[in-house]
Amino acid sequence: MNNFDFKNPTKIIFGKDSIEKIENEIPKDAKVLLLFGGGSIKKNGIYNQVKTALSKVNVIEFGGIPANPEYAVLMDALKVIKEEKITYLLAVGGGSVIDGTKFLSAAAVFNGETPWDILTQNIRTEKGMPFGTVLTLPATGSEMNSGAVITRRETKEKLAMGGPGLFPEFSILDPLVITSIPKRQLANGLADAFTHVLEQYMTYPTGALLQDRFAESILQTLIEVAPKIINNPTDYKAASNFMWSCTMALNGLIQKGVPTDWAVHAIGHELTALFGIDHARTLAVIAPSHYTFNFESKKEKLAQYGERVWNITEGTIDDKANAAIEKTVAFFHELGIDTKLSDYTKDYEGTAELISKRFTDRGWLGLGEHQNLSPEKVEEIVKMAY
Template sequence: MENFQYVNPTKLIFGRNQVNDSLAGEVEAYGTRVLLVYGGGSIKKNGLYELVLEQLNLISNVQIVELSGVEPNPRLSTVNKGIQLIKENQLDFILAVGGGSVIDCAKAISVGAHYDGDVWDFVTGKAAPSSSIPLGTILTMAATGSEMNGNSVITNWDERDKRAFSSIHTYPKFSILDPQNTFSIPADQTVYGIVDLMSHVLEQYFHVSENAPVQERFGESILKTTIETAPKLLESPESYAYREVIMLNATFALNNMLSMGVKTDWATHMIEHAVSAVHDIPHGGGLAILFPHWMELVSETKPERVAQLGIRVFELDPANKNTRELAYETIQKLKEFWKTIGAPTKLSDYGIDNKEIDLMVKRSIVNKTIGNYVPLGENEVRQILERAL
């Protein structure tokens, strides 16, 4: 295990009716001039928008400015709109109501509002945030874990580039997680969230550090619980019991607890970011397609962890099978599970062919290689993309 320090400053407020019980007091502790950030309008259809306004208006002298229409792959142009609204109206708090895309956009706005340069500098690593506008969230989709981490993924559509950055300054001050607010999520979005949370676990499960049984067993428990619960949830989408399990799983999958003391991978996410930067597909859909092909490639040289996953999570019988056979069977089980719940299986499901594969490879390779479990160069990334077509 590697040496590590762990800090997570986000206050998690979980359970029924927590918007009613907690929102006004939590916001008022940080400010009264609020930028309300949300997506395409689903919160207006399910009543959450009205509830949020009602609670915010309990704050004395509150001022609310809205930024709506955040894209599923949030764009730099939208981030810049939010920064402009903050500065023009001298706002002192950001409330993000939505899923990971809305929260990621709000995070970039929060640090960009305190920066005189281009906020894209933070995304590309040319600069690092030193302060931010305080941010709170109300989660409406279980997927990214953005409600309890400092990560943000932003798309520069003009450059057809999509990248992630992280900072202690982009952790939400609080996040309200009421599973009832996920009841109206469409089935395909629920599936994408399930794939995303499982992929987050896998990116950390395939680490390169020694002696990390706690981290591995914790990740396996999240995967097993998700595999058990997901089909039931899709059959009963308004089940509070199933929604709360998936919601908490998604939070634990990426609040940095699984990465304590280990060097993680993240190559598949970087490849998917490149694909969705060029083709604007759903992130979870892209991961469902790409992750099994990444596992196939790395199993050619390091099948041991893949085989372990199969034995412990998919309960494969190791008798009379070698490690590579177990790894292959594990990958087939993962493919089968994701296909069964309705996830896509190939890039052509989104109309993607090999015409822009060179650009996707280029956008994937931020450094000379990506990933740690098996470092990948351009040739390996190309193989994964070609297999995924």
């Protein structure tokens, strides 16, 4: 196992009817900006619960943060923060709203020329404006980590940011919220969390026995609850396990002491930026091709994954590894998620070359756990995903 440091300061408040506990977490003298997305929280009752919990503090609202948090929209929110002298942010939404709030947390205290520099120059935020979250869509794990991904429509870019100052101070996780989530988004959440685990697990053996089993247990839990969640989101036991699995998939724990990949995300982000494909679905498009292309360097972990998660016991290491990839594709299909780029757009010709050029221009010359995935190799992986 590799050396590591681990600190996660986010307080998790989990369970039924926990939204009312917000009032105990935000300073009474705070001026709060309540941030949310397209307005679904006003239809499903979450908005009213949050407003009731915030009745004793000064609150201003900003809605309309889109599914891929858009830089231009967030800059409008930043103006509100500056003009209204906001002191505390509260994100009520899924990963996009929380990611957007993290950007605002960083941008509110940023002294550089333009907040976009935070993303293009990989500027880590050591201390941002304090914020909390109320999770309404389990998927990204953003409620318990310090990372975010922001989209800029005018340049068709989707870039990551982070830093120790961007952990939420608290996050409310009430599994009851999933009862009103459409099946497509539930499927996305399951696929997103599943792939988050794979990015931290599907590399090569390092003797990190407990870390491997942490990762495998999350994968097994997601597989077990997936049909229950899709068919009956009112199943509280399944909803609880789903929500906590999504959080545990990307709160930093399972990546400690092991190599991590993240090439699938880097490539997938480009597909979202170029075509507007749902984030989780871009991961389902790229992951099978990525594992097939890098089969020789990943086959030991692929076979282990096949044995422990999918109960594949027959054949050689190569047989088990190939079967594991097939099982993963089948799992995505069972969720109703297509796994080829051509399933989402007919204008895919030239995409591989464009992504390769973007990576070259950014200086991203070696992705993956071995940092040996050149832009040329990325081009081949994308073509395999057509």
